[in-house]
Amino acid sequence: MKPTTRSLTKYRGEECLNCGTPLDVEDKYCHQCGQLNSKKQLALKDFFGEFFSNIFSYDSRIWRTIKHLLFKPGFVSKRFINGKRFSYANPFRFFLSVCIVFFLMIQTIEFIEKYTDHEVAKVLNKNxxxxxxxxxxxxxxxxxxxxxxxxxxxxxxxxxxxxxxxxxxxxxxxxxxxxxxxxxxxxxxxxxxxNPTKDSSVVVTQKYLDSLGYIKRLYKQLEYYESFTAKNEITDPETALAKMDHNNTRWNQAVFEKTLLLKSISDNPSVLVDIILPKLPLFLFLFTPVLTLFLWLLYVRRDFTYMEHLIFAFNVFTFVFLSMIIITVVELISFDYVNLASFFFLFIGPFYLYKAMRNFYNQKRFKTILKFLLVSFIFVIGLIIGISLLLLVGIALY
Structure with missing residues (x-):
């Protein structure tokens, strides 16, 4: 890249203007704080030149990280712990950045789809x-x-x-x-x-519910509200509670709303995705240290620190979200006719994890396969527990 005017030799000083560290004319940057060694007054051209120079320099590091994460499993993690840290993005910040981009994209798509549905209906009804x-x-x-x-x-x-x-x-x-x-x-x-629905002719009164214990009352209330909503197309909690002659309390309203949510989930399981997705990055962020601890125990005889295992785990999860961004873009371009998500999680994802472990830890194929199976088992168990907790929390707060 062509050097900026302010970095030329004739503008360099004998000390850093930022921290006062003594410098030589050959020093382009201060070896203490990293500031450019230049006494030239800041001009508009210089300011924007440095601005765009920094952007393109940062972008090259980002694109290098993305390219190597996608096509060289374990390579970025290995290079990063070996000291090539300025060549790649910070694994922790990059993981969070990719997550933010992915979920902003999902929210934007949902908004556009709702808006498009409205516009399509309006156009079709025009004539x-x-x-x-x-x-x-x-x-x-x-x-x-x-x-x-x-x-x-x-x-x-x-x-x-x-x-x-x-x-x-x-x-x-x-x-x-x-x-x-x-x-x-x-x-x-x-x-x-x-499979006909339960008999909704049996009336469950508020007095009967009040006589039950907490767990039994909740179960009976959900069961009765389910049968009520199956028979009556009422979605407003206050109207439904008035028709059932139940007290219009915040508890009864919340239970009725959860009943509607459970019904929508049974009618359309894709609603679960809307519940889980916003909380998935938090789950992965909290689960990663647990998975890293298992990796550390699994490779305890190898010369790897816990932090190096953590870098490897974050890079693997970053690959997952990068792949989901690509898959989502492909689905949009193909109008949902090409769906690669299932193929990714069944084949590409597991193969990537195996290759990443093989390249990062440098063990023979048989040992890597055994440890890959153990890591996959722990991850699946953790995922099941985590998704269950996410569903309980998501349904409770939805």
Whole structure:
């Protein structure tokens, strides 16, 4: 990179202007504090030149870290602990930065999808029938009849689907989504016919609930609210509690809201992702020291410190989130027709962990495979426990 004007030899001084350390003319930077050795007055051109120079220098380090993390398992960790620390991003800060980028991207996608659903419905209804209206809720398409006092959702006819399919740009995609929703509804109805819901005719009074212990009361309340919501399409807690003749307390409202959440999870398990994802970085950040302790015990006879194992673990998790960013971008570009997440977690992720352990710890293949299996077992157990806790906390705070 071309040197900046302020770094030229003729502007260098005999001491650092920042810390006063004696310097030679050959010293471009202060060896004590790192400041540029220059007596030249700061000009606008110099200021922006240094600014962009620092940005591109930092970016080159970031891109080098990303490239080597993705395609050279264990390489970054090994180079970093061997002293090549200025060539790569700090593993702890980089892990947090990648997590922030990933979840900002997820939140942005969710916002855009909701906005797009609204706009799609508005466009489709612009020249539509006056008696019906297409509604979109998180990608689920339905037709509501306006002429009735109470709106009822109806499935579009084949003729209506063909009209939607002929719409320019996204008509075919929307028609396919509606057909998928119809097929899903048919399957759900068949399952309800085979496994009917609990009898909702049995009335559970507030007085009866008050006579029960805490655990039994909560179980009975959830069971009764579940049967009530299955029979009545009421989502407002105050209205539902008034109809059940239950006290309008914060406890009863919270239990009713959790019942609705559990019902939405059973109808659409993808809701779990919305609950778990925002808390996943915190879980990994807290779980990493535990996994590192296991690695330290597993390689106790090797000359690795706990901190070096921790750097390795953070780099592996950074690779996971970098890969999820790439997978999400591929899904967006392919309009969700290409889904690589399952393939990644079943094949690419485990293979990457094995190669990273092999390259970082430099052990033979058989030993590495055994230790890889042990680490995978501990990670799966920790993941199950962690996700269970995340679900309990997430459902409680959702």
């Amino acid at each position: 539509g029938d006056q008696g019906s209206n297409i509604e979109v809720d998180n990608g689920v398409f339905s037709i509501s009849v306006k002429n009735q006092k109470k709106k009822e959702k109806e499935t579009p006819s084949d003729k209506e689907l063909k009209e939607i399919e002929n719409e320019p740009y996204i008509g075919k995609y929307i028609a396919e989504k509606i057909r998928e929703d119809q097929l899903k509804k048919i399957k759900e109805d068949s399952l309800k016919a085979i």
